[in-house]
Amino acid sequence: MPIEKFVKLTSTCVPLPVENVDTDQIIPARFLKATTREGFGAKLFYDWRYNPGGSPREDFVLNNTRYSGSILVAGKNFGSGSSREHAAWAISDYGFRVVVSSFFADIFKSNALNNGLLPVQVSEDFLAQLFEVIEKDPHNTITVDLENQTISIDSLQRSESFEISAYKKSCMLNGYDDIDYLVSKVAEIEKWEKADSVDA
């Protein structure tokens, strides 16, 4: 399944100024019983988003009509915990294409990239300003430019560059996925196994 291409995006943001948002919050374990990839967006942040009875919690940002957009801006150390790719599926399925934080857990980052969801790591200072700007006026947009690896707060003309591995960048820009690449290498892998593998 090829991933959706990502080149450049300008959008308003949904702010979630909480640190250490772990994958159990993004998608609680009891929703992992599906055997397909679809439909997880409805369960995104479920226990923060809904009361025990199922009614929406007004104090949670996804239920606040002030905020919308396809960029999620979250506090430091986003996506720690479980390796569940369902977390990335839920965020994408809900409609986000970018998650901005000042720090990402490793497994979440690779899961996101494997699903065409771009994790953008910014400085703490930039993140703080981003939260401030969105809070002041949720109509403020930010622009994420993958080609140039920059993220900008449009109204302030403040921008910062972000890192991404050259390989992953080309996958995102072109909509390739790793499986196609690996499958194209099968003969070389076999040759290596015979010559160099230390495992029987």
Next chain:
Amino acid sequence: MSSNPKPKTIIEKIWDKHVVQAIDEETSVFYIDRHFIHEVTSPQAFTGLRNRGIKVARPHKTVATADHNIPTQDQHLTIHDELSRLQVNTLTKNCAENGIELYGLNHPYNGIVHVIGPELGITQPGMTIVCGDSHTSTHGAFGTIAFGIGTSEVEMVLASQCLILSKPKKMRINVEGKLGKGLKSKDIVLYIISQISASGATGYFVEFAGSAIRDLSMEARMTICNMSIEMGARGGLIAPDKTTFDYINGREMAPKGEEWEKALAYWKTLPSDSDAVFDKELHFDAGDIEPMITYGTNPGMGLGISKKIPSLDEVKPNAHPSFIKSLEYMGFAPGEPMLGKPVDYVFVGSCTNGRIEDLRAFAGFVMGKKKAENITAWIVPGSKQVEAQAKKEGLDAILREAGFELRQPGCSACLAMNEDKIPKGKYAVSTSNRNFEGRQGPGARTMLASPITAAAVAVTGRITDPRNFL
């Protein structure tokens, strides 16, 4: 030009031996020796393969088990929960179709994936091991590069036995000295995480070293590597030594005879060269550690059991919102002591502390005492073999005598995907690895601790220093 090869860390030694092909300076096609799968994170990977019309490349390098959502009582009956049953059946079907060995429900080798790999001798030094589960880091205790992956990566390994990875950074955490009485390796790892935070090792593979680590048994080492992910690390490992070799020797899938000698010679080359350089190095003194307990909603929020929850002025101002939110969830106030707090549930089990030594420690402590009235306890062995061994040693009888009951193996209340859920608002002392909000059931309040501390809580009904009894 120097004739000496560049000194390497154990991480680089194993890493370099598994690079099939470099893609660019940092990224390469990387070979995986062993792949474990379970019912929750594999179904979509098999569907992906089917959609692409690809077969599993090396079925004999993948091993499957059902563990995450199976019941821990009446395992001989059908699984009541329809979705759990469907996941387990889907795994069975996928394994049968692809020729993958499955240690499913009721198989004598069934158990939590990170418990059965080592106990069957599948996990061996120098290997690269992955599983769609973050606690795959457990296998690092044998001197392996072992880490959790997402479902797309499960699909990649099934399709090609490889992943595309970038080189990790290398950290060494040294723990020197002797652990005090009543302390377990769980206390060491909770202590380290409390010092460096839940994201303190993000981006790194961590080698745990030092005399306090070398003194540990294999099972105790597994507890440490298991929780390396809770400090954010990609994985954690410990150099193999005599303790490692003695543990593996004679196990079902361990190499035998000449193969054993050959493997052993290779394994002995793995430890980090004495002059190898790490990107970061940390030092701790085992003598500074007391029994640990967590008070918040990430594993970094832990402290010595006799200490008080930090007051607001001890917490950095920008961390106040998260700190307050966390304490509100737990129903605790800043500055309160942990000792004496009432507890409702005790959970002993999981891939962190569900092995035979953990059950021995718990049973040894509660022997001749009685479970506190207010405590509901779930004692869940990590595998069928652990369960059988516990019964052989009479631990089940000791537990029964003290008012406890041994359940059947599985992940159970570690992540509450089966029936074993801590009710909303209730307090649980758990030997598992995560105290996230809702991890043990919606609204459940988790405090992580060692099996000995859990035992002290189970007989007193409140947070108690186990050293009072020793």
